[in-house]
Amino acid sequence: MATEIKLPALAPSMTEGNVARWTKAEGDAVSTGDIIAEIETDKALVDLESPATGVLGKIVVPAGTNAVKVETVIGWIVQAGEAVPALDAPVAATSNPTAALPPLAPAAGRQAAIRAADASSPNAAAPATGHASGARIFASPLARRLSEQAGVPLDGLRGTGPHGRIVRIDVEAAIQAAATAAPVSAIGAATSAAACGGYTDVPHSNTRRVIARRLTEAKQQVPHFYLTVDCRIDRLLAVRAEANAAQGEGDVKLSVNDFIVRAVALALKQVPAANASWGDAAVRMWHDVDVSVAVATPSGLITPVIRGADRKTVGAISAEVKALASRAREGRLKPQEYQGGGFTISNLGMYGIREFAAIINPPQACILAVGAGEQRPAAIDGALAVATMMTCTLSVDHRVVDGAVGAEFLAAFRKLVEQPIALLI
Secondary structure, eight states: OOEEEEOOOOSTTOOEEEEEEESSOTTOEEOTTOEEEEEEOSSOEEEEEOSSSEEEEEESSOTTEEEEETTOEEEEEEOTTOOOOOOSSOOOOEEOSSOOOOOOSOHHHHHHHHHHHHHHOTTOSSOEEOOTTOOOEEBOHHHHHHHHHHTOOSTTOOOOSGGGOBOHHHHHHHHHHHHHHOSSSHHHHHTTOOEETTEEOOOOOHHHHHHHHHHHHHHHHSOEEEEEEEEEOHHHHHHHHHHHHHSOTTSOOOOHHHHHHHHHHHHHHHOGGGSEEEOSSOEEEOSSOOEEEOEEETTEEEOOEETTGGGSOHHHHHHHHHHHHHHHHHTOOOHHHHSOOSEEEEEOGGGTOOOOOOOOOTTBSEEEEEEEEEEEEEEETTEEEEEEEEEEEEEEETTTSOHHHHHHHHHHHHHHHHSGGGGGO
């Protein structure tokens, strides 16, 4: 019996997606659970598993097709000798203006190749890409796709991903470098951007479109108010330095942000009224403390979630944040890794930003904007001294969290930051 392959809703808010690549060709045998395609959502590139065992009888929606509606039939799996059912109507979707990407090798062979390369090559973390030079180049699927669309060859690029893997940010940097060197040139056409008169129009990614829509709605519909505190972090910096010095060479080094995630989680545990979200029928009070951490990617901001952050050590949080951020920049996060979360942290301190106010990520009620730690004059024990201060601003949805609750949360957070030994218990 023939089985439909439908574009699934990979997130509650997903209404459409792009068919980035088929990893199986028509006529290939497939088993339930095999990876048969890669679907690009507004957040990431997600593997699509086969819903049945049989033969990929027909690819209805080719690779490179954009704006495919959820539940659209994109292919058929049939049994040996079985005919493919006729489609009732053509697929309503827009095709990518660039050429469709060629199908990959069968998924099982691809995974075996990755494992074999990983075991034998220090630069092996993704499938090889062939070039005229004959060299084997390892790059993420998003990097390969962007490279082909932009006409920027992967050979010659230095990969910043695991084991030297070329990731999307590396290709973006190469495109930007070429655009800077020649803003009005063939690079404009190669990137599907209209370059004219000294500027370049860069088409919106799905992620950028969704971010723009959601943030506009948040700013227009959510009644924001803001609370700001200055935290003295000299003791936190000393504890961090001591903890990192005690670790081995290969261990993950702790960052200030790792301590902030832990402090936010414990403060939410102490002030559970701040761990809430807005709903049309009720305010949802979350029992678990799941903290989202804003990560900048080439296609826009994404917020992977640290689940049960109040139950994890600073070291465990550090390792998880780094792993999630790496996958986020490659566009390889799984939906469950970025969906949900009751509270968000946005940290721009590493860019030298002293303070800022972030926009709430609905339906969450709070987002904490963290600035840089810098030495400032401060009154300590009645005397003027120099201390390392960090300014944090809490953006609050007044429908969910009142001013007193927001202030109580910030007080608990500041106490934890300024007495960091509590973060290690």
